[in-house]
Amino acid sequence: MAELKIVEAVRDALDLSMQKDPNVILLGEDIGPLGGVFRATQGLQEKYGKDRVVDTPLSEGGILGAAVGLAANGMRPVAEIQFSGFIWPGFDHLINHAARMRTRSQGRFTCPMVVRFPAGGGIHALEHHSESMEGAFAHTPGLKVVYPGGPYEAKGLLLAAIEDPDTVIFMEPERHYRAIKEEVPAEYYTLPIGKAVVEKAGNDVTVISYGSMLWDTKKALNNYLMHKNVDVELINLRTISPLDTETVVNSVKKTGRCLIVTEEPRSFGVAAELMAVIQEEALLSLEAPVVRVTGYDTIMPYLETEMFYIPTEERIIAGLEKVLNY
């Protein structure tokens, strides 16, 4: 089995989906000869032609609006938005159209489309290149939001997203695109959307994370557990919406303690939703208040100070000790 980086796993999934389904069409800015600014589509235009890997005019509204029409008329568009902060000119097409087409037309038309973009900070990029706004998408009824951590799940979940009958927002961990390598099967496979995975079973405390923060969380835990004897259960959400509440609640009922680590702004976010679900369904099992370590309710700072926004190892461990020592 070959070892792939995240960006290579994404490319592999796109390649296999285009081989399998002639209705898959990639559209976005600079995805052709350049292969996308992160090279996620490198070589695909050469392989599948300019009609299937389409460099569009520079317009997120045009890309996502056209994708709605393509999807409603039988295609499987996979749109690339270059950076997370640039999606908003096209957000109208997601919230007002893609997410509603099935209900609006009572099933006569649907929008099976995927919108991919790199998310999260830490690569010293410019403003609008580093946001973690999964909560905004997850708060939109009708969308699904997937945010894989590593290469294996990026491939399996992207293939599942392209097969999915509804619109899927697919966030890719920007600062780990090339930092993480994993063994990835060469063949076509899917992983279920809406299912979290227990990365490590444990009895003392549940730690929940996903996407880019999964790696920061793992690193912090590894360093901490080298000299502390705590039996941590680590959950990787993989999908933000629909949320796998069953896996989360079962785990918290077992451990009685929970730490949530996300990069998004704190208020009204994924961590807040998890805390709400846990108090609704596992309150009497809790031995400590749930703790969340998140980004701040600030805009993502410029590159000079972005590392102060992204949860650090110290903040993650402080959160862990807070929930353990309550």
Place this chain on the structure above:
Amino acid sequence: MEITEILVDQNGFPTEMFQVLDPEGNVVHQNLLDLVSIEQLVDFYKWMVKIRIADRRAINLQRTGQMGTYPSVYGQEACQVGSGLGLEKEDWLVPTFRETGTMWCFGVPLYQTLLYWMGNETGSKMPEDVNCLPIAITVGGHLPHAMGIAWANKRQNKPGAVLCSFGDGATSEGDFHAALNFAGQIQTANVFFCQNNGFAISTPRSIQTAAKSIAQKAFAYGVKAIQVDGNDVVAVYLAVKQALKEAKENHTPVLIEAVTYRLGDHTTVDNSKLYRADDEVTEMQRREPIARLKKYIEATGLWDEAKEAQLLEECKKGVDEIAEKALTHAKLDPKNMFTMMYAEMTPALQKQHDEFLKQ
């Protein structure tokens, strides 16, 4: 003038509106009028009358509390009939919200449109054999969707062009720019049909753009254009036909600006007396589409008062039956709001659905 000459690219800037019949019912281009049969002319007339009666009935349903807010098509019947009947079965219609007539002409049953304005989503479930997207309420948002649909047709070698209708206000939205730019660049079979009815609620056309015409905006995108008298049903029909032909044969998008006038209020909750003079409306009444065609078909002996009386009676009866069908239609099961969100309900939705049913 020949029919093949009516669409212009940036090299042939339009100086006057395309017209076949003037407001007095005089023939401007006999050779172009001859492209339409006598039966078609009478059919156009009947449809316009039928739509006006249906439109009045819809307003009446709102006024009597049996329907929600409704946007009247009064004054725009020529645009609606010319575009709706210009489409072929293989084509698509991507409508804005002021399209009662267009959708009806294209095959969307009128009772469904009434049901939609009554607030029942079933009204938007288009028949399987009618390629029509549901009504778009967001102004201009549906233009890129129309482009995407035509793009899918091109990719899948499906026949048919896509006619997207919208008003003058929509041309100020970024999506107008995005859609025409994409269509021009990717060369899709799109007809962008702007019914410039003079107003976006209260805002006059003059506030939307400093451009002399909306049609001329097409040239910036490498898209062909025509400005047509939107109260001349024959001119609208011929323009739409020619644009669809051009789009299908050459994958060349076309922008049609049909200049018309919204004789009614924006919707049933609007009061247009607050922002326009009665004199202006009276003058525009004189140019309205139905009277114009009636003058012509009466003058040529195709129509008389006896036929008129019979038509009015038939239309009234027909529209009453359709309204009754909408009024007595089964209410939407409210649990539909949960079950229709995704192909399969998410666990959270399932839970909310079950809680709702227990209430």
